[in-house]
Amino acid sequence: MLACNPRKGSGILELKLFSLDRIERHIPGAIQGDAKAQKALYDALSPYILGLCHRYFPQEDEAEDHMIQTMITFFQKLHTYRGDAPVKYWVRRMAVNQCLMTLRKHSAIHQPFMNEELGLDSLNQEHDTAHLLKLVQSLPAGFRTVFNLYAIEGFSHAEIAESLGISEGTSKSQLSRARQWLQKALVKTESDQG
């Protein structure tokens, strides 16, 4: 599993390997309030959640705040975890809901996205995960949110429309625009690298 650390001195995201396997064994202890078990779960899940939050919030502090709030909610509701799905996906849905709660309050997500300008010039030309993250982060809030929810989280347009308070047509339109822009950016990156 890939991981990147954007806080390295060179600014280049460092890729690491993480594993979320066998973290379920810490759940009983974490429910009982064992700090070691909670720390183990935090160490395993927080990078994953922070990566998710970074896709919705380009600002580092904002993403970190949402990750922390998600982890707090996760530990508070951990006793309700039934084990039907891996805990990774359970906490992932919490993180998405946490991000959407904030995004619904943002006025940018309700603005007409069609006229927004997309700047490709500011993108890093490295074609790696960090570059892709920057590509997505460079999208306007509406595009970015719809793209994340549809392409990565697997939401339907109806669910996106309900979550963001927009119409399904708007969701489809924004996704299409985001894809067009991302395709252009990816082609441009490949051509530059080639």
Next chain:
Amino acid sequence: MKKVPKHPVDPAFQGRLSEYEKSPRETSWERIQEIQLPADNRWTVPELNAIRALDELQIQPKSDSWQRVQAALPNTKRLVGAWFKWSAAAAILLIPFAGWWVLTLEKEAPAPEVHTAASLPVPETSTAPSKSNSEANRTSTNALRIEPQAPEISIATAVRTREQKAAKWPLEFLPIRLERLEDDLVFEAIPKAFAGINEIEPALPLEQPRPSPPWLQATSPWSRSLTAYVATQRQRIKNGSGLQAPWNAYSVSMEVKVPQALHSFLSNTLAAH
């Protein structure tokens, strides 16, 4: 097939308007295409790679993030541990205090008097120096007040020892015991211990039959009833008719003043017979 109008139309006007065309704006087709295109149309390979990479994205949080999370969590285990620690500390402080308190109470309280049967005041018999029966009874009553436990006297041990008789318990004890129903049946009623009786009889084991005392005569109703019953049964045995049943065909009623515990025991025992 072109529709033929039923009414006449102006050819010039029809020609101009029917052939009128105007190009739409460039954005119109894009907007139609965006809506009409299936949103889940196939992703391109670069798109899929990007989505997979973004899906697996992990970023290490700041070092102080865990402290922020931990500060917001109620640490149950920590609270339980603190509770046990404080409880243990309180117990450590309280146990010596409780020990000191108990020792203090023991020192202050007078030593309890132990009264045994031997320690009870034994009134003198007739050969003893003069001491009135009332005094003896009072002494015995005082002893009972100090040691409120009632003497354990059962039917089987109804024959009291010399010391017990001498103690003169203020009880009207009148047990009845039927030894055997045989030819040489000896009906025995164990003499009651009247308070104030000075005569002392030697203690005899229950197994040894003894003659009825002179005070047990066939004058009282219950005595006559028992005597009649015994006589009847003896006659039936001689005739080979067997014993008459049930036993409760004959009833004996009497009034006995005994302690509560002994009363229950006697009631159960008599009811069983």
